[in-house]
Amino acid sequence: MGASNRTTQVALGVSAFSFLLFVIAFATPYWLVTDGRLTEPRFTNLGLWEVCFSNFQDIHRFYDTRFNGCMWVFEEEYYIISDFLLPGFYIAVQLFATLCFVMCLLALPLTLLFLRTSRDDDRYVVLLLSVGTCQVFGSIFGFIAVVIFGAKGDSRDWMPGWQNNDMGWSFAFAVVGSVLLLPAGILYMVQARRERYKRLNEISNREISEYGDDYYQHQAPPAAAAVVPSAPSPSTSYFAPEPSRPRRPQPGRAPSAPPHGGIQTDI
Template identity: 85%
Template sequence: MGASNRSTRVALGISTVSFLLFVIAFATPYWLVTDGRLENPRFTNLGLWEVCFNHFQDIHRFYDTDFTGCMWVFEEEYYIIHDFLLPGFYIAVQLFATLCFVMCLLALPLTLSFLRTSRDDDRYVVLLLTIGTCQVLASIFGFIAVVIFGAKGDSRDWMPGWQHNDMGWSFALAVVGGVMLLPAGILYLVEARRERYKRLNEISNREISEYGDDYYQSQAAAAISAAPPSAPAQPSYFAPEPSRPRRPQPGARLPTAPAQGSIQTDI
């Protein structure tokens, strides 16, 4: 199993929760809502792809069409108010939110493949790097989307009754989900870096253990074979050193050698 340590399990849990939160925010039409203080608000709620009106008419009064109910923002009936309904910042929010959603979708099958991959597999590090990169990019795109919408969504230049328009729970879920994708991606990248250095250390230690002793032994054999037969034997590099004589204790008498030509007796 891929998520075999604590960091990968934490990253998997955070990414799963953040992905679900952002998907809910991406699909629900409650990014901007009215606070309910108006008796008959012309605008009720709006999401990335759906808007709900209540007897709303063209603000320029070019058309007498009355819009009531919830419809897709790109509905053909809304073409007469596209200049009002689809400002530039709203299109930018849709673009960056879609990029975030696409990055999350790309990371989903990679995560499923990662869960079935062993740590010893060569694809393990590649999957960690790819998933982490996708989630970091998704977090950046989602953060840009919520920042733009938070700055422009409830402005007086857009939806009617701007004094009574507030950010809805869908926007809150998008903020939490987009922000939580960043630590999840960073954890994946950190784990990939750690696993890569671990494998490099294992490879270097294995090479030293396999080829280190053979190299020294071959060098010693080559030196012995190159030496002439009459040359004295060279001491081995690994030969034990001769034992040194012990230093006499203080006050002890040193044995004296008998003088040459004298007779040594035991008396």
């Protein structure tokens, strides 16, 4: 199986937990909520795709329409307050959160395929890199979304009663989920790097072993071959020392007896 060691098992657990948290945050309308101190709040709660009002009327527009209940933010009834309801930072939060969600969805089938792939398969390293890359990019997109919303979500220029608006539990889930995606993706990429170096070492060791066997098989002499003495080379015979011959005796000294079997010369 794919998750056969501790690194991939930890990465799988962290990524599953972070993905679950971000999906819940992506679908629930509690990114911004009222703290409950107001008796009749005009705004109650808001998410990425849904907003809840209670007898809300935009005082900056000359119409008598009042909004009650929870509806989709792109609902046709909200068209007259779209410039108030959908500011630029909110659209940016929706965009980056959607990109994070898409990265998580792309990583999900890749993770399932990774779990069904053996470590000896050629696709094993590619799947590890793919899953890790999707989760790292998803973490970056999600982190940008929560940073933007945390900086602008409870500002006085947006929802009414801003003094009593707080970040909700959906926002907290999004923060934890997007942050945990990063170490999970890094663990996948680290494991892919380990597997790659392991395979390269195995290939190099196999090549060295095969080369060494071939080398010794071709270089080793036959065991039954007789050792034939080689003839001396011309250079060796040329510089071979000649036999010494007796020297001529000096005047006034008696000649020494020649060695047995030797020949004395007197030149």
